[in-house]
Amino acid sequence: MSLVTPARPMLSGPTRVPTASRLSVAALAGAALLLTSCGTGVQDADGDAGSDDVGASGGAAASVDVALENCGQNLEFDTAPQRVVGMSPAQTELLVRLGQGDRVVGVAQTASSELPEEVSAELEEAEELSEDRPPSREELLQVEPDFVYAPTSYEFSADQGFASIDQLEEAGAASYIATGGCFERRSEGTVEDLFTDIENLGEILAAEEAAEEIIDDGRGRLEDAAELSEGSEPLSVAQVYVDGDTLSAVGGGVEYDIIAQAGGENVFSPEEDQFDSLVFAQISAEELSARNPEAIVFGAEDAAHEEATRKYLTENHPEIEAVQEDRLISVPNHQLLPGSLQNIDAVERVADGLYGG
Template sequence: MLKTTRPTIAALAGAGLLLTACGSGVEDPADADAAEGRTDGAESADVSLENCGQELQFDAAPQRIVGMSPAQTELLVRLGLADRMVGLAQTASSELPEDVGAQLDGVEELSEDMPPAREILMQVEPDFVYAPTSYEFSADQGFASIEQLAEAGAAPYIATGGCFERRAEGTVEDLFVDIENLGEIFAAEESAAELIADGRERLDQAAQLSEDAEPLTVAQVYVEGDSISVVGGGVEYDIIAQAGGDNVFSPDEEQFSSFVFAQISAEELAARDPEAITFGVEDAAHEEATREYFEQNHAEIQAVQEDRLIPVPNHHLFPGSLQNVDAVELVAEGLYGD
């Protein structure tokens, strides 16, 4: 029996505990940027945008930033903002790339497995807090709320794909919305444009693997104890589509009417009989245990028979993560690569 821990269902489901509609409407004309000679690293001019139902306004680029997960921290560093980072949260959920971590020596670690407590977050006096979901702002969990942060002069930003109203419709493209928004907020448009161009080029290359292939049927499965959960929407669903897979579960099904995850029976998974299964993993041991679970309990499924079991690191599936693109590449290679 496989027993999973926090960064699987618990962490990914946290993205359902969110706010309201998310979008962007940056009101900072390009001609104004040119007139002011803005370049990466310069102070931003007035920027206004909507994020998860809240209106955010900046008359200058924030100077004291907290990344509420390694995925958010990495994106901020890739935009050239390492010298503005004052806090790192949920650091145990994944390791930062070596080149990113090297730029963060001396930055305070606020929490490991959970979002930081309100008092701990407030001690570093942030003026910008970037989170994958609004769970990180749950006052009933002892975390600083959006309202409390606003009162303290800090802007809370939630990954577009993690917004409640977008959770079921979230896509990999939402990542590029976040990059563009952050580029505007921090006057880092050039770095943002480079990240977006690189991400889209990699997605195009991944899509080429399935160009001449019959789409394989896929299920994204999480196993926790005796329970099996599957994904029927959100960025996880879009990752499979971007990789050229045909998900055997659909967002239109009743079981996904209230959330993108649904618990199913072992018999239902066998009845859908996917040709491939993707599954989130924490580490090599977790991957091995998950493979053993499928081999011992679902030898009749095509994906198991063909050994088309595709592990994806859990943090690759979080909203607002550059690794969403990595996940598409991993799944595409697992489905159609040599």
């Protein structure tokens, strides 16, 4: 197993959540509609469906012949990884649903969201490496991984004390970054990037059949969500994040595409100068008022943050149509992590809030 050309590190941007990789300030979209509630069975590494049996791999490492590009680095595998680490709950869940539960030796940033019970049940042997931030280099290397899956480039920032891609390579571990979390694609990321990741991981982990089933289910759910807006005039939407009295807007990235997938039209655009370098930008209350969106999607860290955001918008913007119509759609921040199955939950949540009646 070899890899070259390390990817460039990336900072995700400020949020109220403790870890920078949990989303940029624009963490918007989707409610907790777990994949399991939508009929997707968990599968073993050979792609065999099992009702609730997650991660039934094992035995000798499968031979693979995989060469692909990921976030500026070329990855090559001749055997499937056997000691994998999920650098956030979203990445850990996807690994388990691909049948790798018994190969997960470490999980990180565990405080960002809870895993479904049947997924957690398959991680009894996995070591918790960190809660509120990526693990340090020493914490990660102590579990001797041979494959590390992260939501963004930030998790490999050596200047933050984390293991860099080069350092992991020296230790015999390959690194994979969710496509939507690549530095080069952060502002252009889409929900479709998730399917690229699932397909790539299926090949790397010798779990192609499981990957295909997850992809088919995800695409079907997106089609169902898109049907909610059929025959309706698209609603204008502002994506915002409120931190105290600070207001920020989203104008790019996976967050932006989720609005489009749900049938909304974002009143902010990646073409605007304020989104040149980041997918979010601090805005004034007057600017939000001038855009007068018909709906507002906002990221929420928890129930208290959701309540505080609703209060802020209601008290400070009674003139905006979205407030007058009570079309304020809350989304858990963690559902916007690049490479997360919950990106699909986010689309469903927003589409229902816009057109579900």
